[in-house]
Amino acid sequence: MNAYQSRVNIDRIEKDLYELSKFGFNPDDKGIYRQGLTPIDMEARQWVKQQFEAAGMEASLDGVGNVCGRYVPKPELEDVPAVLIASHLDSVPAGGMFDGTLGVMAGLECIRLIQENNITVNRPIEIIGTSEEEGRFGGMLGAQALSGNLTLEWLNTAKDPAGEYLKDALEQCGFSPQEALHARRDPADIRAFLELHIEQGPVLEMNNKPVGVVDGISGVFKWLIKLVGKPDHAGTAPMNMRSDAFMGVADFAHELSRIIDEEGSEYTRLTIGRVELKPGFAHTIPGEAHFTLVGRDMDNEVMHQVSMSCQKVLGAIARKHNLKFEYDQLSWIPPRHFSDDLVDTVEKNAQELALDYMRMPSGAGHDCQFFADLVPTALIFVKSVGGISHAPDEWSHWDDVQKGCDLLYKTLLDLCNE
Numbered sequence: 280m281n282a283y284q285s286r287v288n289i290d291r292i293e294k295d296l297y298e299l300s301k302f303g304f305n306p307d308d309k310g311i312y313r314q315g316l317t318p319i320d321m322e323a324r325q326w327v328k329q330q331f332e333a334a335g336m337e338a339s340l341d342g343v344g345n346v347c348g349r350y351v352p353k354p355e356l357e358d359v360p361a362v363l364i365a366s367h368l369d370s371v372p373a374g375g376m377f378d379g380t381l382g383v384m385a386g387l388e389c390i391r392l393i394q395e396n397n398i399t400v401n402r403p404i405e406i407i408g409t410s411e412e413e414g415r416f417g418g419m420l421g422a423q424a425l426s427g428n429l430t431l432e433w434l435n436t437a438k439d440p441a442g443e444y445l446k447d448a449l450e451q452c453g454f455s456p457q458e459a460l461h462a463r464r465d466p467a468d469i470r471a472f473l474e475l476h477i478e479q480g481p482v483l484e485m486n487n488k489p490v491g492v493v494d495g496i497s498g499v500f501k502w503l504i505k506l507v508g509k510p511d512h513a514g515t516a517p518m519n520m521r522s523d524a525f526m527g528v529a530d531f532a533h534e535l536s537r538i539i540d541e542e543g544s545e546y547t548r549l550t551i552g553r554v555e556l557k558p559g560f561a562h563t564i565p566g567e568a569h570f571t572l573v574g575r576d577m578d579n580e581v582m583h584q585v586s587m588s589c590q591k592v593l594g595a596i597a598r599k600h601n602l603k604f605e606y607d608q609l610s611w612i613p614p615r616h617f618s619d620d621l622v623d624t625v626e627k628n629a630q631e632l633a634l635d636y637m638r639m640p641s642g643a644g645h646d647c648q649f650f651a652d653l654v655p656t657a658l659i660f661v662k663s664v665g666g667i668s669h670a671p672d673e674w675s676h677w678d679d680v681q682k683g684c685d686l687l688y689k690t691l692l693d694l695c696n697e
């Protein structure tokens with residue numbers, strides 16, 4: 280095997296990412312605060328638009344704030360299906376400087392390389408910095424808009440946790456729900472959708488691989504569960520005469536690993552991320568517990584088995600503690616499997632570049648998942664140090680970033696010159 284030789288300019292990518300990280304940087308905790316559809320997010324988008332233009336692309340913002348840079352090598356290729364490279368530009372509160380932004384800046388670097396090396400490409404290429412991926416309003420707004428996964432009803436009713444309406448946030452940024460619907464792209468105009476993203480987990484590091492070739496994204500279901508017992512005096516009510524809702528939550532939490540052992544797979548994850556007790560007073564037995572359960576797996580059937588087992592176990596626990604139990608399924612997103620052809624191409628390129636890689640699924644959702652059923656889609660991961668993400672300590676080594684970018688670039692050229 281030949282030794283790895285890089286074609287990308289990693290110094291330029293590093294400089295771009297540092298520049299971009301200044302938008303929303305908080306010196307106190309060193310985190311980035313660039314939530315979707317906020318003034319600082321829009322400033323960052325204007326900056327990215329300028330970088331796209333400086334690299335010779337025609338750039339614009341669509342109806343939800345996706346920044347789109349389009350490179351058409353020759354006018355007669357205008358209508359040929361394009362390759363899209365996209366990831367997001369918004370961050371979680373106190374986020375890191377690689378999440379999402381890496382994929383956008385890597386795409387920009389590809390265009391610069393094509394231009395300065397006079398590389399022939401036979402398709403248009405579009406680099407997109409998507410809008411509001413981190414779920415401030417409960418979805419992945421930008422990618423949903425591009426893939427036609429939006430309804431006017433949702434656009435008009437979605438709210439963020441602070442109670443601000445999506446439609447108002449859109450309007451404050453100069454958009455509207457109606458325009459948001461117009462951001463949809465016709466899949467017939469897209470040859471392939473590529474995304475480069477940090478792993479945000481520990482698997483690549485554990486396996487000592489710089490890059491991952493992702494073949495699918497876990498499905499995810501979200502429940503809101505209520506256990507209802509009886510609030511009572513914490514001093515006078517004997518332990519054996521209580522209907523303590525928290526005890527139900529505690530018992531259920533202990534059962535999760537057994538449920539996974541019996542019904543799940545190596546990719547199953549079950550998480551209780553939020554618990555609210557009522558009345559929530561130190562000297563009162565909690566009469567109600569409201570909590571979330573998020574389940575994930577790579578197989579829809581396994582997700583069903585696991586969710587049925589959760590129901591059964593909750594029923595038994597409710598009986599044991601004399602509680603009533605109800606649950607609301609807030610969402611159910613089936614797993615997405617990427618098209619074998621394109622994943623194989625990425626894998627072949629990793630081998631040709633002499634990169635140490637592994638094929639793997641993604642446990643987290645990404646923009647590309649909305650395209651997986653529409654067009655050939657691929658996702659490349661770069662190793663995250665310590666698996667840390669959504670935190671100021673998020674980091675990837677530049678030589679790993681470089682390898683991921685090279686893999687993206689080679690795959691793009693394959694798609695443009697097939």
Ligand SMILES: [Zn+2]
Nearest residue numbers: 367378379476
């Ligand atoms: Zn991300």
